Amino acid sequence: MDTNDQYGGHHRTPARAPLGRTPARAPLGRTPRRARLVVAASAAALALSAGLATPLSPAPSQAHAADDDGKKVLTVAVAQSVDSLSPFLAVRLLSTSIHRLTYEYLTNYDPEDNSVVPGFATKWESSPDKLTWTYTIRSDSKWSDGEQATAEDAAWTFNTMMTDPGAATANGSFVSNFEKVTAPSPTQLVIELKKPQATMTALDVPIVPKHVWEKVDDYSKFNNDKDFPVVGNGPFVLTDYKPDSYVRLKANKDFWRGAPKFDELVFRYYKDQDAAVSALRKGEVSFVAGSPSLTPAQAASLKGEKNIHVNDAPGRRFYALATNPGARAKNGETMGDGHPSLLDQRVRNALFKAVDREAVIDKVFQGHAVEGAGYIPPRFSQYFWKPSPGQELTYDPDEAGRMLDQAGLKKNADGRRIGKDGKPITYRVLCHATDPNDKAIGQYLQEWWGELGIGVTLNCLDNVTDPWLAGEYDLAFDGWSVNPDPDFVLSIHTCAALPATPEETGATDNFICDKTYDELYARQLAEYDPDKRAAIVKRMESRLYDLGYMNVMAYPNAVEAYRTDQIESITTMPAKAGNIYGQDGYWSWWSAVPADSGDSSGGSSSTGVVVGIVAGVVVLAGAGAFFALRRRATADERE
Numbered sequence: 001m002d003t004n005d006q007y008g009g010h011h012r013t014p015a016r017a018p019l020g021r022t023p024a025r026a027p028l029g030r031t032p033r034r035a036r037l038v039v040a041a042s043a044a045a046l047a048l049s050a051g052l053a054t055p056l057s058p059a060p061s062q063a064h065a066a067d068d069d070g071k072k073v074l075t076v077a078v079a080q081s082v083d084s085l086s087p088f089l090a091v092r093l094l095s096t097s098i099h100r101l102t103y104e105y106l107t108n109y110d111p112e113d114n115s116v117v118p119g120f121a122t123k124w125e126s127s128p129d130k131l132t133w134t135y136t137i138r139s140d141s142k143w144s145d146g147e148q149a150t151a152e153d154a155a156w157t158f159n160t161m162m163t164d165p166g167a168a169t170a171n172g173s174f175v176s177n178f179e180k181v182t183a184p185s186p187t188q189l190v191i192e193l194k195k196p197q198a199t200m201t202a203l204d205v206p207i208v209p210k211h212v213w214e215k216v217d218d219y220s221k222f223n224n225d226k227d228f229p230v231v232g233n234g235p236f237v238l239t240d241y242k243p244d245s246y247v248r249l250k251a252n253k254d255f256w257r258g259a260p261k262f263d264e265l266v267f268r269y270y271k272d273q274d275a276a277v278s279a280l281r282k283g284e285v286s287f288v289a290g291s292p293s294l295t296p297a298q299a300a301s302l303k304g305e306k307n308i309h310v311n312d313a314p315g316r317r318f319y320a321l322a323t324n325p326g327a328r329a330k331n332g333e334t335m336g337d338g339h340p341s342l343l344d345q346r347v348r349n350a351l352f353k354a355v356d357r358e359a360v361i362d363k364v365f366q367g368h369a370v371e372g373a374g375y376i377p378p379r380f381s382q383y384f385w386k387p388s389p390g391q392e393l394t395y396d397p398d399e400a401g402r403m404l405d406q407a408g409l410k411k412n413a414d415g416r417r418i419g420k421d422g423k424p425i426t427y428r429v430l431c432h433a434t435d436p437n438d439k440a441i442g443q444y445l446q447e448w449w450g451e452l453g454i455g456v457t458l459n460c461l462d463n464v465t466d467p468w469l470a471g472e473y474d475l476a477f478d479g480w481s482v483n484p485d486p487d488f489v490l491s492i493h494t495c496a497a498l499p500a501t502p503e504e505t506g507a508t509d510n511f512i513c514d515k516t517y518d519e520l521y522a523r524q525l526a527e528y529d530p531d532k533r534a535a536i537v538k539r540m541e542s543r544l545y546d547l548g549y550m551n552v553m554a555y556p557n558a559v560e561a562y563r564t565d566q567i568e569s570i571t572t573m574p575a576k577a578g579n580i581y582g583q584d585g586y587w588s589w590w591s592a593v594p595a596d597s598g599d600s601s602g603g604s605s606s607t608g609v610v611v612g613i614v615a616g617v618v619v620l621a622g623a624g625a626f627f628a629l630r631r632r633a634t635a636d637e638r639e
Contacts, residue, residue: 071263072594074567075284076581077276078267079291079434082247085224085238087206088160088167093292093481093582094267096170100586101249101265102232103206106135106154106189111573111587114380114484116201120154120233121189130196130528131179135189140256143209144229144237151183156210158191166220171205173491173507177525196526198533202485209233235260235590261593271434271462273298277561280308286566289581291434292317292479293559296366307565313577314379315558316584318372319437321355321429321445321551322478323348327471327511328498335502336471339427341409341419348548349393350403351475354448356395360553364440368559372552374541376486379555379574382530383486385538387545401452417453426455430467430476433460438477441553471511478510478550483584487525490540494518510549517543558582568593 084090087099104120121135137151158181160167161174168175180192191200212231216222224230229250230238235257236249247267251260268285270276277298279285288294294302299310324338341347357371370378373392374385387393409417409425416424429445431438442458449456459473467473482489491497495513499506520540527533544550558579562570571591572578580588 072261073264073266074262074589074592075286076265076267077270077279077285077288078581079270079273079276079289081269082241085230085241085247086219086222087170087208087224088219089169089223091170097582098238098247098249098267099206100234100583101236101589102230102234102238103208104141104149104233105206106203107201109484109573109584111571111578111583111585112575114574114584120149120207124201126200131193133191133193133200135191137187137189138256139187141233142254143212143231143233144252144254145209145212145231147209147211147231148186149207149209149233150186151189152186153210154189154207155181155183156214157205157207160213160219161205164219166218169220169505169507173488173497174199174203174205176496196528198525198528199485199487202483202487204483204485204488207233235586236265257590260590262589265589273434273436277302280561280563281305283563283566287560287562287581289560291432292481292582293368293556294561295436296368296559299368299559299561302561307563308561309564310559310561311572311580312368312557312559313572313579314370314377315556315579316377316379316483316582317479317481317556317558318375318377318552319369319554319556320372320478321352321441321553322476322510323351323549323551324471324474324476325511325513325549328513329502329504329506330495330498330500333502336473338471339419339425339474340421341407341425342427342474344407345548346403346407347409350400350407350452351449351454352393352548352551353395353403354397354400354452355445355551355553356448357553358395359444360441363444364437365554365556369554369556372554373545374538375489375544375550375552376482376537376541377555380482380484380486382534383537383541385541387542391542391546393545393548393551397448397451404452411453415453416455424455425453426457427474428457428459430464430473431458431460432464432477433462435477437556441477469505476510479556480509481582486537490521490524490537493544494521512544512547512549514543514547517547564595566595568595 078094080092080094082090082095082098083092084095085098087103090096090099106119106121107116108119109115110117118138120137120141122138124133124135126133135151135154137154141149143149158175158178161172162168162178162181177194177197178191179194182190184190209231225241225243228238228240232238232252233255235252235255237252238247239250240246240248249265251263253259270279273291273295276285276288277294280288280302290298293315294310299312302308303310323342324336326334326343327336327338328334361367361369361371373387376383376385378384404417409419412418412424419425427449429442431442439458439460442456442460446456446458459467461467464476468476480489492507492509493512495518497506497508498511498513499508517540520536520543524533524536524540527536558581560579560581562580569592570580571587572580573583573585573587
C-alpha cells in the first residue's frame with residue numbers, strides 16, 4: 001500500500017494502502033472505539049506549516065538544494081499526516097512511503113516495468129510443491145547502528161506478525177498462510193506454507209531489526225516515535241519526528257545499493273493545497289503531490305512557470321463511492337447507523353446508474369483521469385477489468401428511477417422517495433474536507449440523486465477515519481493506491497478483514513463480506529499461473545461491481561509538480577509516463593540528483609523532467625500528543 005491512502009495508500013503497497021494489504025486487525029488491549037472518538041475529537045485542527053518550522057524556529061524557510069551547513073535537502077509538501085511510524089501499524093501512504101525509505105523488503109519492484117527485483121533477498125526458489133520457499137539474504141546490508149542485517153531479522157519479523165495480533169495490524173494478510181519461518185543461517189530464510197501462495201515474491205513487509213524490536217512490550221501501541229535515529233537499513237535513516245511538526249530523514253551513506261544524492265529528506269504537511277502550491281512557487285518546497293493529486297486548476301496555473309514542471313501521468317489509484325453494506329464484526333454484531341435501504345442491491349445499483357461518470361471525468365477531473373469501472377487501474381493491464389455491455393451500469397436516470405420503484409422506494413406527493421420507515425430518504429455522504437474532488441462530485445450527487453427524489457447531505461471532515469471505523473455513514477468517497485501485485489487491495493474486502501468485535505479494528509475497507517468473493521480470493525492467492533490468476537482476479541472485480549457496494553468512478557492521473565532549479569533528475573515509476581510520489585519502492589527519492597551537484601548519474605524521468613524531492617514535515621496544529629496510534633485509515637490514508 002503501497003496502498004493512499006484518508007485514502008488508502010498501500011505500498012503493500014497495499015496501501016496503502018493503503019487503502020497497504022492485511023487480515024483482521026484484532027490486537028489485544030485495543031482502546032474502545034468510543035474512547036478513540038473522544039480522543040480524536042479533542043485534537044486540534046491540522047495547521048498549515050510553510051517551511052521547516054519547529055517550535056524554536058517557526059518562520060518559513062526557503063527550500064534550496066543546500067542549507068546553511070552545505071547539506072543538500074529535499075522538501076516535499078504532502079496533504080496527509082502520519083498515522084504511525086511503526087511498520088507493524090502504519091497503513092497510510094505517507095507512513096508506508098517512509099518505511100519504504102527506512103527498511104528493506106525481501107523484494108522490490110523494478111521502476112522500469114514493475115517486475116520483481118532483489119531487495120533484502122538476492123534470489124529465491126520454491127520447492128516443487130510450492131509449499132517451501134528459500135530466500136538468499138544479502139550479506140552486504142547493515143543496520144544503521146552498525147549491526148549486520150541477517151535472515152534472522154526477517155524470520156523474527158514474520159514470526160512476530162504470525163504470533164502477535166498487534167504486530168499483524170498492517171500486513172498480517174501476508175503471513176496468515178505461513179506455517180513456519182526459520183533462518184538456518186545468516187543468509188538463508190525458509191518460509192513453509194500451509195498451501196500455495198502466489199504473493200511469495202511480493203511480500204510487501206518491512207523487515208525490522210530483531211535486536212531493537214524484540215524489546216517492545218506491546219506492538220499494538222508502540223509507534224516507534226520516541227528514540228531517534230530509528231535503526232533501519234534502507235536508503236534513508238529516520239532521524240527526527242515531532243508529532244505536530246515534521247518527519248526528517250538523512251541519507252544512509254552505507255546503503256548497499258548506493259547512498260542517495262540528497263543529504264536530507266523532509267515531508268511537510270499542508271492542510272490547504274493552494275497554500276502548498278504557493279509554497280512551491282516561492283521555492284519553500286521543491287515538490288507538491290496534492291491530496292493526492294493537484295487539481296486541474298492548480299496544475300494549469302503552474303504550467304509554463306519558470307523552474308516548475310508539472311508531471312501528469314496515469315496513476316495507480318482508483319477513486320470510488322462506497323456504500324455502507326451494513327457494518328458488522330466477525331462475531332455477527334452489527335455496528336454503525338447505515339441507512340437500511342442500502343442493504344438492497346437494487347437500490348445500490350440504481351444509485352450508481354444515476355452517476356454520470358463521463359461528467360465526473362470531464363467536469364471535475366477535466367480530463368486528468370480515465371473513466372472507472374473495475375477495482376484495478378488500467379496501468380496494471382494484466383489485472384485491468386471492464387464490465388461487459390450487458391453488465392455495465394451505464395448512466396440512465398430513468399432506469400434508476402424504475403429500479404427504485406421496484407425496490408419499494410416510492411415517491412410521495414412532494415416527489416421524495418420514502419423508506420420502509422415512512423420517512424423521506426436523505427443519504428449522508430462522508431467526504432474528505434481537504435479533497436476538492438469529493439466536494440465537487442458531492443454537489444453533482446445532490447443534483448443527480450435529487451432528481452430521483454433522494455436527498456444528499458455532504459459530511460466533509462478533516463478526520464473521516466473515526467466515523468468510517470464506526471460504520472457511521474451511508475456512503476463515503478473512497479480510493480486506494482494499488483500495488484503491482486493486487487493481493488492486498490483485494491484482501492481488504494474479505495470476511496477475514498472484518499473486526500473481531502465492534503470494539504476492535506479490522507483491516508476491512510468497507511465492511512464487505514461475501515462468500516463467493518472470499519472463495520475467489522482464496523483461489524487467486526493459491527494460483528501460480530499468471531494468466532489463470534489474472535482471470536480469477538477479474539472475476540473478483542466483476543463480483544464487486546455486481547454487488548454494488550463500490551462504484552469506481554475514475555482512475556485519476558498522478559498530477560504533481562516540482563522545481564527544476566532544485567533537482568537535476570529523478571526516476572518516475574514506471575519509467576515511461578509514471579508517477580513520482582507514492583511509488584512502489586524508494587526509487588524517486590533515492591535517485592534524485594540536486595540541480596547544483598553536477599552529477600547526472602541519477603535516474604531521470606522519461607520526459608527528462610527534473611523533480612524536487614521534498615524534505616518532509618508533517619504538521620498538526622495545536623495538539624501536543626500523537627493520537628493516530630492505530631486509527632484505521634480509509635482509502636485516502638492508505639497507501
